[in-house]
Amino acid sequence: MVALRAGSAGEVVVQKYGGSSLATGHQLENVARRVAAAAGAGRRVVTVVSARGDTTDDLLDLAGSINPRPRGRELDQLLATGETASASLVAMALQRIGRPATALTGAQSGILVSGPHGLGTIVAIDTERAGRLLDAGEVVVVAGFQGLTAEGDTITLGRGGSDTTAVALAAELGSRHCEIYTDVQGVLTADPRVVPAARVLPTVDIDVMAEMAFAGARVMHARAVELAALYGIDIHVGGSAARDIGTRILHRDGEDMLEARAAVVAVVHEADVARVTFTSAADRGDPAPAVFDILARQAIPADMATVTRTPGGDMSVGVTVGRAHTPAVRHWFTALAGPAGGVDVDEHLAKVSIVGKGLLSRPQYASRMLNSLTGTGIGARLLSASQLRVSVTVPNGDSVRAVRLLHTEFGLDAGTDTEHRHLSHQP
Secondary structure: OOOOOOOOOOOEEEEEEOHHHOOOHHHHHHHHHHHHHHHHOOOEEEEEEOOOOOHHHHHHHHHHHHOOOOOHHHHHHHHHHHHHHHHHHHHHHHHHOOOOEEEEOOOOOOEEEEOOOOOOEEEEEOOHHHHHHHHOOOEEEEEOOEEEOOOOOEEEOOOOHHHHHHHHHHHHOOOOEEEEEEOOOOOEOOOOOOOOOOOEOOEEEHHHHHHHHHHOOOOOOHHHHHHHHHHOOEEEEEEOOOOOOOEEEEOOOOHHHOHHHOOEEEEEEEEEEEEEEEEEOHHHOOOHHHHHHHHHHOOOOOEEEEEEEOOOOOEEEEEEEEHHHHHHHHHHHHHHHOOOOEEEEEEEEEEEEEEEOOOOOOOHHHHHHHHHHHHOOOOOOOEEEOOOEEEEEEEHHHHHHHHHHHHHHOOOOOOOOOHHHHHOOOO
């Protein structure tokens, strides 16, 4: 990190705009005016942008039409152009209305990454160039979702990686909060496309938000929330067309640990999951360390793990992973299993979770969840629980019905007096 020049005027604010906020020329101009207004108010603005509209999907389709199995290095170079184009266009729009601005790629922003292609991790940021531009009174527009390796290759950060870029820049530039603007008004109690009665949460504890993001809430990238928690950064989430911030994701000082504040705050789901079960012969010992070593080396997150032993002594390890990781997990597990083992994959599942506080020490939450699901014929196959989250797997075709049912069961529908209000005080 390179500190900003002493005596530089104005607080640093990092704003991130999602691709749906930049899809049309009119939307792009609106974003430029909003950024210019922040700069005009004396704030020193860094703007992180995603690829516009469906650009990333279009580039993936194009790559697939050329080569169904492209190498990760070239695919990352291609996908990064979407965010690079957005940064250039936003900078041009700012320049047109008289606000000095410079567009930077991830590499030009000094973002150093490591890890596999498509799943890069930010390890450092040299903010010297961004600091000089801010000192000169310019808006810095950064292409999110990407960075440069020590070898000079571009690596992308995975879906939602622009959120992580924004939070990382806020941390390195010494900003106390990061603003995320998207196509929804804030963090909601459920996916509004699934539950029309879902409502915006004015505040959410950052540890609860981390669980929501990992369990499937798409409004925030899970790694961005984790990074914000590590560096003490509050996140403000709002609609790009709204005048006010919808949700503030905050660090708490312990005031919310009173027992009366324990509650379910949201229901989240992830439809794109698979259950992968590795089976090993009895004479090969416990396979769990080798299984999780593979997941760690491949940077593949997994949860809802089980380890079981059959009456004959064979052992199996089951994990739930994102469906996009299934081919890689199947490949590595099959190589580990050898001819005496086996790998089974079930891709007809969805994961549904209730998220809140005090859930593990209050087993009535899990009980209500299971009774609600099974009482309407939805079979819960696996369950995992912690103080912040209770998750179950259900048949994929029942996931929408399960989310709606639980949203009502825990009093989260708009217009109801819900227990979730006790979770977070008004700002």
